[in-house]
Amino acid sequence: MEAPLSFHLSDQPAYWYDNGRADLEGILHTRSLSAAVAGVPTKVKFEIGEPYTSQTHTVSSIVWPVGAKGVPFIQQGSFAGETEFELSSPGLYVFQCRVHPYMLGAVVNDDPTTPGADLGKSVHWIDGTDMPTASDEILFIVSKFFIVTEPANWQYYSPDHPVVWDPQFPSAPVMTGNADGSPNLIPNLNDYFHAKYHLPQTLNPPTKPDVQAVGDMMVDTQFEKSAGKDKPGSITTFDGSTWEMDRKMFLPSINMNNPHNMGLSRDQKTLFQSQWFSNKVTAIDLATGKELHTTEVGPSPSHVMRRPGTDTLIVPNNGGNRIVELDPAGSKVIKSYFTQAPGQDPAFPHAHWVSFDGKHVVTPNSNESNASLFDLSVPNMVKPFSGGFPVATSMTNDGKRAYVANLLDHTIRCLSVDAPACPTPDGSIKDTYSIDLREHYNKISGESNGPYGLSPIQLPVSPDDHYMLVVGTFTGNVLEIDMKTNKIVKSFPCGPGCHGINFGAKKGGGYLGYVSVKFANVAWVIDGDPNSDGDLSDARLTGGVITSGAATKINDDTPSSQFGQGGQGVWAYPEVYNGWVQELPDEWKSQLTCQQQNPLLKAVC
Ligand SMILES: [Cu+2]
Numbered sequence: 151m152e153a154p155l156s157f158h159l160s161d162q163p164a165y166w167y168d169n170g171r172a173d174l175e176g177i178l179h180t181r182s183l184s185a186a187v188a189g190v191p192t193k194v195k196f197e198i199g200e201p202y203t204s205q206t207h208t209v210s211s212i213v214w215p216v217g218a219k220g221v222p223f224i225q226q227g228s229f230a231g232e233t234e235f236e237l238s239s240p241g242l243y244v245f246q247c248r249v250h251p252y253m254l255g256a257v258v259n260d261d262p263t264t265p266g267a268d269l270g271k272s273v274h275w276i277d278g279t280d281m282p283t284a285s286d287e288i289l290f291i292v293s294k295f296f297i298v299t300e301p302a303n304w305q306y307y308s309p310d311h312p313v314v315w316d317p318q319f320p321s322a323p324v325m326t327g328n329a330d331g332s333p334n335l336i337p338n339l340n341d342y343f344h345a346k347y348h349l350p351q352t353l354n355p356p357t358k359p360d361v362q363a364v365g366d367m368m369v370d371t372q373f374e375k376s377a378g379k380d381k382p383g384s385i386t387t388f389d390g391s392t393w394e395m396d397r398k399m400f401l402p403s404i405n406m407n408n409p410h411n412m413g414l415s416r417d418q419k420t421l422f423q424s425q426w427f428s429n430k431v432t433a434i435d436l437a438t439g440k441e442l443h444t445t446e447v448g449p450s451p452s453h454v455m456r457r458p459g460t461d462t463l464i465v466p467n468n469g470g471n472r473i474v475e476l477d478p479a480g481s482k483v484i485k486s487y488f489t490q491a492p493g494q495d496p497a498f499p500h501a502h503w504v505s506f507d508g509k510h511v512v513t514p515n516s517n518e519s520n521a522s523l524f525d526l527s528v529p530n531m532v533k534p535f536s537g538g539f540p541v542a543t544s545m546t547n548d549g550k551r552a553y554v555a556n557l558l559d560h561t562i563r564c565l566s567v568d569a570p571a572c573p574t575p576d577g578s579i580k581d582t583y584s585i586d587l588r589e590h591y592n593k594i595s596g597e598s599n600g601p602y603g604l605s606p607i608q609l610p611v612s613p614d615d616h617y618m619l620v621v622g623t624f625t626g627n628v629l630e631i632d633m634k635t636n637k638i639v640k641s642f643p644c645g646p647g648c649h650g651i652n653f654g655a656k657k658g659g660g661y662l663g664y665v666s667v668k669f670a671n672v673a674w675v676i677d678g679d680p681n682s683d684g685d686l687s688d689a690r691l692t693g694g695v696i697t698s699g700a701a702t703k704i705n706d707d708t709p710s711s712q713f714g715q716g717g718q719g720v721w722a723y724p725e726v727y728n729g730w731v732q733e734l735p736d737e738w739k740s741q742l743t744c745q746q747q748n749p750l751l752k753a754v755c
Contacts, residue, residue, distance in 0.1 A: 155184050156195040157255050159209070159247065160202040161408060161427045163373035163382050163716060164301045167245065167255025168202065175300070179318045182299040185258045185267065188240035194257055196245070198230045204407065205427045205450055206230050206469050207247040212558065215241025215259070215270035216280050224248075226495045227517075228449060228469040241270020242283065244295075248498055248516050249450050249469045250426065251541060251557060252298055252647070252668070264325050266335050271327030276558040277593075278538055283326040284334040286596025287604065293319065293343045294624050297646045297669055301373075301712055305645055305670035307353050309696045316350035319343050329594055356694030359675040362657040363390025364741045365723045367664045368421070369650070369673050370409045371697050373716025376707040378402030383409040383716065384709070385423065385434075386697050388673075390654060390662075390722075393695050399439045400707035404432060411501070411650075411719030413454030415478065416461050416733050418723045422480045424451040424465065431465055433480045436723075439704035443481055447474050453501050453719070454480075457508035457526075458729040464504055464511055471496035473513060473524070487529055489513055489522045497522065501542035501608065505549040506729025510567055512552040514540030521554045521565065536563040537584065544610045544618070546571075546633065547728035548750055555606035555620060560587045562606055562620065564636060575637050585636050587622065587629065601641035603629045608651045608720070612661050613727050613749040616684045619663045619676060621648040628665055630678050630689055642691050645670040647717075654722030659743045662692070664720045671698040671714030682745070 157167045167182040175181050186192040196209045206228035214221040219238040228249050237243065240261035247253035261268045269283040269292075281288060296319050297303045303317035319340040326334045336342045343349065368387045375382050379402040387397040400406060410426035420442065421434040431451050433442040449469030456463055461478035466489075475485040489497035499513035499522065511524040520533045521540055538559030545552045550571040554563040562585040564572035572583040590600030603622025611618045611633060618631040626648050630640040647668025653661045656677065663676040674694040679686055698714025724738035725731065728749045731742070739747060744755035 155186060155192060155257065156197065157182070157184070158202040159196065159198045159207045159253065161204065161381060162202075163712060164299050166247070166250065166253035166299070178320055179296050179303065180299040182255045183258070184256075185260055186237055188237070188259045188261045188268070192237045192259070193234045194237065196233050196235070198232070203427065205429070207249060207253065209233055209235070209245050210248045211235070211243060212246045212276050213242055213244035214274050215239040215243070216272045216274060218243070221274070228496070228498075239270065240268045242273055251516065251539065254295060254298060256295060264333070266323035266325035268325045271331060276538070278559060282329045282594065284328045285594045287593035289326070289346075290596075291604070291624055293347065294646065301715070303669075304712070304715055305353055305672070306713070307355060307670065307672050307696055309355055309699070312352045312354045314350050315353050356672055356674070356696065358393045358695065359693035361662065361675070361677060361692045363662050364655040364657055365390055365738065366396065367654055367673070367675070368412060368721050368723070369664070369666045369697060369717050370411060370423075370719035371714050371716050372408050372410060372426075372718045373668070373712045374400075374698070374709060374714055375711045376400040376402060377710045378707040379405045381405045381407035381427075382712070383407065385409055385412070385421070386701070386714065388695055391657070395695070395699060395701040397439060397704040398701040398706075398709070399434070399704060401432065401434070401441055402707045404441055404444055406432065409719070411453040412721040413456050413463055414721065414723055414725060416456065417735055418725070418738060420480070422454040422463055424454050424719075426450055426452055426468070431476070431480060439706055445476065445481055445483070447476065447483055448472070455502065455504045456730070457504055458506060458733055459508040464502060466499035466502050466513055468498055468500050468516070470498070473499055473502060473511060487524055487526070487531070489515060489531070500540070503543045503545045503552065505545050505567070506547055506727070507549060508729070510545070510549060512543045512545060512554070512565070514543050514554050516541055521552065521563070523552060523565065523567065534565050534582065537561045542606070542608050546611050546615050547613055548615060553609055553611070553618065555609050557605050557607065560604050560606065561585060562587065562609060573634060573636050575635050583636055585631065585638070587638070589638070601629055601638050603627060603641070607649055610652050610663070612653055612663075612678060613731070613746075614661070614682060615750065616682070617678045617686055617689075619651050619665070619678060621651060621665070623648055623668070628663075628676060630686060632686055634684070639686050640689050642674070642676055644674060645672060649718045650720035652720045652722060653726065655724060655726045655742055655746050659745060661726065664722060666717030666720045668716055668718060670717070671696055673697055673717055673720075
């Protein structure tokens with residue numbers, strides 16, 4: 151099998167590391183894989199620039215054969231231009247952009263003296279340890295690589311009939327290594343994955359949530375393509391009283407580029423949309439779907455969150471070294487706060503969170519293994535340790551704890567903002583505590599004895615601080631964690647690339663968790679504590695909605711492909727987190743219960 155060893159990094163969904171060989175896509179079931187022959191000096195070339203991408207990226211190795219040279223291959227910051235990596239030991243090499251972490255490219259450096267394509271006996275794995283390549287976690291995530299990087303392998307639900315989901319993998323023999331060092335040949339990778347993961351599967355139409363919400367659920371369907379622009383992405387919103395899709399907004403007039411996450415103005419009328427593969431945040435009038443203005447804020451703005459009290463907006467430069475603050479209209483940058491000391495490499499702050507009183511901001515620093523905890527009133531910043539590839543954060547609504555999801559070592563770090571506030575399963579309260587999402591999973595054998603998750607991303611805490619919902623993006627599930635104990639109590643199905651979660655108000659009281667999925671045209675609605683008593687044993691999935699199709703109110707372009715795909719940012723109006731709910735206009739407040747208006751005050755209602 152002949153494949154060129156060069157990749158263009160790209161904005162186009164799935165083809166983020168594009169080997170340019172569409173002709174091989176039907177065989178490899180990806181355009182993000184290349185192969186070489188070990189022993190023959192071989193360089194892999196990576197190019198970053200127009201017309202493939204308008205933003206800066208990194209080429210950072212996350213997997214390499216034990217014994218390989220020149221690893222870890224990393225750059226100080228994100229860049230445009232070219233770089234090269236020289237292969238050495240036989241086996242699997244995987245590269246990632248540290249700003250946009252699902253941008254993945256892989257190279258198999260094959261040992262011609264063994265049968266099959268060599269992954270190597272053991273590799274340095276994403277969690278920072280060396281592992282035999284026949285390990286359950288490695289083969290599981292290798293199978294997900296072909297879902298992430300191949301649109302034909304994504305899930306396409308139909309609203310009215312069951313469909314068959316039958317992802318394809320290379321029908322090639324693959325050589326792996328067992329824990330005892332002995333060889334383990336997989337004769338046909340496609341057959342192996344179909345048997346192991348019970349493929350194909352039937353996707354039944356999601357049943358509409360059997361509860362009503364106040365206001366709208368909003369999802370960034372970031373990979374959906376349309377006729378009127380070349381950059382991907384739409385914003386899809388649903389009326390929570392009917393679960394009808396009421397807006398499908400592509401903003402072709404500004405060629406909106408990969409809409410990743412959203413924020414809202416205090417009056418709930420203006421949506422602030424980050425364009426992740428650009429340097430822009432756009433203000434959109436929710437009543438008309440029209441662009442109000444677009445502001446340059448710095449490289450790869452990831453998330454937008456309004457500060458209660460000041461109404462200003464906090465936006466991280468995910469491709470850079472700071473968070474910026476914009477005026478309430480989102481029309482100009484008024485302040486910036488560095489996420490590292492002068493002269494240090496940029497921290498790449500990704501999914502941040504703002505405290506209920508607008509005083510603290512926490513960022514997960516993806517170019518390091520720590521978080522930045524800002525007190526904006528001073529301003530000062532501390533950088534507590536977090537874990538392997540911090541990617542997203544949240545805070546308890548009382549502002550006492552921050553949580554950081556570590557994408558690559560499958561942990562969640564609890565950090566105390568002031569006094570020790572992190573509960574542990576043995577009942578003690580600590581300053582920090584790490585929740586291991588693999589506690590019930592053996593990464594080598596694959597055995598499990600309880601709910602587990604691989605690669606957490608968004609992890610919001612319910613406005614009443616009863617529980618957290620966190621996605622496992624590789625396991626394609628949502629875990630529920632009890633905020634009294636930091637223990638995993640439940641797992642819900644979600645789908646490949648499960649990604650975003652945030653809370654909205656359930657009609658009549660309580661909260662609903664809205665969940666987005668990157669590689670499926672569906673979004674789910676979870677009721678994590680139906681009667682709001684803090685006993686989570688009655689938590690349930692209420693149903694889901696299809697994210698493709700036409701909307702009832704606003705359609706500003708013609709969807710052309712990857713219909714409803716790419717679910718990432720999720721937000722809701724009215725905003726019901728503590729600190730935001732108190733600032734709502736009366737037209738929304740009047741639709742909420744007394745308890746929803748005072749999420750943490752048990753006595754007043
Ligand atoms: Cu990138």
